[in-house]
Amino acid sequence: xxxxxxxxxxxxxxxxxxxxxxxxxxxxxxxxxxxxxxxxxxxxxxxxxxxxxxxxxxxxxxxxxxxxxxxxxxxxxxxxxxxxxxxxxxxxxxxxxxxxxxxxxxx
Numbered sequence: 210x211x212x213x214x215x216x217x218x219x220x221x222x223x224x225x226x227x228x229x230x231x232x233x234x235x236x237x238x239x240x241x242x243x244x245x246x247x248x249x250x251x252x253x254x255x256x257x258x259x260x261x262x263x264x265x266x267x268x269x270x271x272x273x274x275x276x277x278x279x280x281x282x283x284x285x286x287x288x289x290x291x292x293x294x295x296x297x298x299x300x301x302x303x304x305x306x307x308x309x310x311x312x313x314x315x316x
Contacts, residue, residue: 212261213259213263218251223249223280225244256269267311275303
């Protein structure tokens with residue numbers, strides 16, 4: 210599996226784990242808690258494998274930025290959280306930052 214595929218797997222797993230946090234109700238519900246553990250475990254494992262090829266700063270910036278934006282989108286869609294111009298601007302800034310890191314020769 211190539212490094213970017215592993216990074217995508219890490220991002221999706223982290224978004225899943227983060228999204229399950231709210232459903233745990235303070236880790237009182239077993240299945241969502243198990244989802245958090247599996248999500249984060251797979252996320253860190255896949256991220257660590259991607260680092261065999263990708264530079265740490267680039268991989269972590271992409272992982273954290275895209276993961277944050279996607280988790281916010283899950284909050285809006287699944288948990289019916291509000292969306293306003295500040296959130297939209299935040300998404301655009303995250304996407305712009307990730308693009309600049311990739312275009313800027315991060316590896």
